[in-house]
Amino acid sequence: MKCIRCSTDNTLKDRTDNQGRCKNCQHPFAFEPTAMGTVKITDPMFAKAIADLSAENTLFYTSKQFLYLLDKRFKTKGVIPTFGWFFLYLIVATIATVTVGSLLFSEIKSVLALFAPAIVLSLMTGFTLFSIGKSAKSSPRVRQNSAKSLQAIGGLILSVGILAGIAGNSFLLFALSVLLGIGLVYLGFRQRQRQTLMHQEFVIDSTQFQGWLDRWQQVNGSASNLLTPSRENNAPATVNPDVTAYSFDRLVVCSSAAIAQLLIANNFHFENNCAILSITGYPQSIFDTTMAMLRRNAELKVYAFHDCTARGVGLIYQLRTSPKWFQNSAVEIFDVGLLPRQIFPSKTMFIQSAADAVQAAKQMPTDVRSSLSKEELTWLEAGNYVELESFTPKQLIHILNHGIAGSREVGSDDSSLIFVDTYAGNSYYVVESFG
Numbered sequence: 001m002k003c004i005r006c007s008t009d010n011t012l013k014d015r016t017d018n019q020g021r022c023k024n025c026q027h028p029f030a031f032e033p034t035a036m037g038t039v040k041i042t043d044p045m046f047a048k049a050i051a052d053l054s055a056e057n058t059l060f061y062t063s064k065q066f067l068y069l070l071d072k073r074f075k076t077k078g079v080i081p082t083f084g085w086f087f088l089y090l091i092v093a094t095i096a097t098v099t100v101g102s103l104l105f106s107e108i109k110s111v112l113a114l115f116a117p118a119i120v121l122s123l124m125t126g127f128t129l130f131s132i133g134k135s136a137k138s139s140p141r142v143r144q145n146s147a148k149s150l151q152a153i154g155g156l157i158l159s160v161g162i163l164a165g166i167a168g169n170s171f172l173l174f175a176l177s178v179l180l181g182i183g184l185v186y187l188g189f190r191q192r193q194r195q196t197l198m199h200q201e202f203v204i205d206s207t208q209f210q211g212w213l214d215r216w217q218q219v220n221g222s223a224s225n226l227l228t229p230s231r232e233n234n235a236p237a238t239v240n241p242d243v244t245a246y247s248f249d250r251l252v253v254c255s256s257a258a259i260a261q262l263l264i265a266n267n268f269h270f271e272n273n274c275a276i277l278s279i280t281g282y283p284q285s286i287f288d289t290t291m292a293m294l295r296r297n298a299e300l301k302v303y304a305f306h307d308c309t310a311r312g313v314g315l316i317y318q319l320r321t322s323p324k325w326f327q328n329s330a331v332e333i334f335d336v337g338l339l340p341r342q343i344f345p346s347k348t349m350f351i352q353s354a355a356d357a358v359q360a361a362k363q364m365p366t367d368v369r370s371s372l373s374k375e376e377l378t379w380l381e382a383g384n385y386v387e388l389e390s391f392t393p394k395q396l397i398h399i400l401n402h403g404i405a406g407s408r409e410v411g412s413d414d415s416s417l418i419f420v421d422t423y424a425g426n427s428y429y430v431v432e433s434f435g
Contacts, residue, residue, distance in 0.1 A: 003027055004047045004220070030219040031212070039074060039204055046216055049073065054225040059393040060265035062227050062258050067202070067209045068350060068390045074203045075139035085149035089125050090156065093118040111168030112176075115161070119176060122157055126150060126184050133191040136201040140348045143198065147191035154184030199353035199384060230261040230282055250274035250404065251294055253325075255306035255315050257282035259388050259396070266393060272404060274303075279315060291324075301332050301407055305400060308338040308386040310360035314368045316428050333428040336403035338386055340376035342434035350390040358383040403431045 002009050003022035012034055014023045021028050033040035053061045053069050080088070096117035104113040132138055133146035161177020164170075216223060252274055254260040260278040263269065269276050275294060281287045294300055304319060306312035316335050319325045326333070343349050361380040369377060388396060407429070 001029065001033070001042050002044050003029070004043050028219050030216045039208070041070075041212055045073075046070075046212070050223050050226075053392055055394055057224045059397075060225045060227050060262060061393045062262060062389055063210075063213065063229075064258070064387075064389040065262075065392060066213070066223075066226065067204065067206065069392065070209065071202050071204045072139060072350070075137070076141055079142055079145060080149075082145050082148040082152060085125075085129065085145070086152045086156070089121070089153050093121050096121055111164065111170040112173045114168075115164060115173060119180065122153070122180055122184075125153060126180075126187070129153075130187055130191070133188075134198070136199060137203055139200065143191065144347070147188045150184045150188030150191070152188075154181045154186075154188060157181040157184065199351045201352075227258075227261060227265055230257045248273060248275045248294060248297065249299070249301065251300060251302045252276045252400065253302060253304055253315065253319060254278045254388075255304075255309075255312045256280070256388070259305065262393060262396070263400070266397060268397060268400070272401070274404075279306075279318060301334065302326065303400070303403060303407070304333065304335045305388070305403075306338065307388050308340060308343060309357065310364050310380055310385075312385075313339060313372065313380070314364055316371075317365055317368045320428070332407075334403060334407050335428060335430045336400060337431060337434045338388060339430065339434075340379045340384075341373065342432075343379075343386055344375070346434070349386050351384055351386055353383040354385065355383060357385050399434060406431055 001015070003025060005027040006022060006025040008022055008024035010018075010023055010029075015021075015029060015032065017023075018026070020032060030043050030046065031041050033042050049066065049069055051057070053059075053066060097115060100117040101114045104116055105111075107113070129146045129150045133143045133150070135143075138146070157177055158181025161181060162174060165172075165174025165177055213223065250272060252260075252263065252268070254263070254276070255278070257278045257280055260276050260282050263276050264283075268274070275290050277283075277287060277290060302319065304315045306315045316333060319333060321327055343351070358381060361377070361383070364380075372380070391399070
């Protein structure tokens with residue numbers, strides 16, 4: 001393992017002899033992978049994740065975004081691509097047929113015996129790939145690879161088995177090849193079709209991750225650009241009257257204080273001349289002052305930015321019906337997302353499932369339910385949800401910029417917005433794609 005300070009490569013013996021320190025610069029290692037369980041982390045891996053997430057220390061991020069990134073990398077680490085599974089199966093099946101199959105054929109004198117090892121291998125490979133494809137511990141990319149591999153291997157079995165059955169005059173081999181080949185192709189097809197209905201689970205436990213983060217900060221100081229959890233401060237801040245005389249062209253309302261804090265820390269409000277608040281009232285110290293400034297702008301545009309949860313998809317409803325926000329107001333509101341309809345085409349997002357999400361979805365107001373399609377309601381009522389923190393800071397900023405840019409195209413032929421007329425006569429727009 002390389003030292004993150006001097007890049008010297010240290011073997012296990014080097015690290016052991018130096019009490020967990022670099023043999024060159026004596027900088028301590030935060031992690032010892034050989035002493036960990038099934039999920040192992042190294043100092044260079046942790047450091048690279050920080051650098052990538054912060055875009056080389058230019059962006060701030062939350063600890064949950066860090067967890068999502070590490071979890072994704074563990075799931076895709078050592079992933080075998082579709083052609084890799086195909087050629088691995090082809091090579092092993094060929095070797096098994098030439099060696100074991102030939103011995104069986106010399107004893108039994110049957111074409112079926114010749115291909116018996118390949119048939120057994122096909123069953124084992126199919127079971128393995130199918131299990132990977134439906135596992136909640138697999139990422140969408142891994143699931144897609146396993147499904148495609150099932151189809152590719154099924155096609156190979158179908159073509160080779162039919163030819164071998166006909167050439168060897170073996171109806172049983174022919175029938176087995178057809179059943180097995182078509183079965184694998186069908187299973188692969190079904191798995192690819194069901195990607196949007198499948199959820200994921202973390203490979204890394206949140207407690208385990210926090211232990212890693214604490215250890216890293218103990219050895220190397222605070223992780224670069226990591227945001228500490230936002231704290232509520234109800235005491236009103238003193239704002240210069242010259243500042244309050246102005247307003248903003250745009251307002252971004254987030255479903256969580258964490259996302260609002262992230263955008264503010266990355267100066268999104270300065271670069272887009274917009275105010276940023278959370279639906280919970282963050283930042284509390286300037287919330288009332290900011291809202292007073294916003295209500296002075298008759299041309300204000302509001303952007304809802306939320307998790308894909310029952311509470312998140314109801315954010316527009318809350319903005320339209322709450323006197324604290326924009327009740328009885330004609331202000332234009334844009335739902336940037338995240339909505340189930342934006343998730344369905346992707347098939348790569350980190351979808352989770354929870355029992356309390358089922359109940360929350362069933363308790364959504366009637367107006368919110370009527371704004372969703374049957375497929376979206378079914379998806380939410382199954383307990384599925386996606387968090388904005390599953391995206392990197394760079395992705396979130398790009399997505400929000402895209403949504404704001406799209407709002408300038410209202411009324412144009414190439415607009416990416418959908419006009420929605422609901423919530424007791426109040427209308428809003430939905431951004432068609434999530435970035």
